[in-house]
Amino acid sequence: FGQKLVYKEEVTSTQEEAHKLAGKNEPEGTVVAADKQLQGRGRLDRPWVSASGTGLWFSIILRPDIRPQNAPQLTLLAAVAVTEGIANASGLQPRIKWPNDILLNEKKTAGILTEMQSDPDRVQAVIIGIGLNINHDKDHFPPELQSKATSLALENNGTAFHRADITASVLRSLEYWYGTYLTGGFGAVRRRWEELADTIGNHVRAVSRFKTVEGYAEGITDDGVLLIKQKDGTIEKIYSADID
């Protein structure tokens, strides 16, 4: 991946750039990266802080031959790949919080946003956006995020990393897991995700716009849905929520 790399100093969002390229039949594996995003986007319509010089913001175009309902599998795949890519390049050991937050010391150090272009029954393109907080110092984040967000350098006693090394490692790991997925299906990805995820096996609270569900996180389904066993024994399927 990244053999074709479109690098821009400043963009609105690398997601928008990648969507445009995907609409023009750009082949899979193309990466759009930027040093700064003016309107970085996070999950659930949240903004993503993406200033210049400290992080790396990129989006990758994939074209798996899958049905739209299987696209969340690629979100979990990306979480595995980013976790392993960071670990290989830095020696730090991030953990995953469902569905795809990458945490160090329970604070977020990378985020993933998966979007797709699709027909009713076939995916045309999946755009995976990855934001890596690499060399931010502690004053970088707005006060409301300071207890929730971190960077690789902050978790490495302030010693900075080369952004290109981390990014190359994440892309290598993405390419490996995507290949495994295309040849062997989702099973291996799901097992690795469950090993790397702190959510599974714990008592959790899933808060969405519609409801709050509390209980024991049993695992994920093949669609990437989180299964929570409630006190009364019923199992609730969680498609989209924040986990406390």
Ligand code: BTN
């Ligand atoms: C999240 O955890 O909420 C997802 C954050 C995803 C951020 C990345 S940075 C590169 C790409 N471009 C965007 O606008 N968002 C994603």
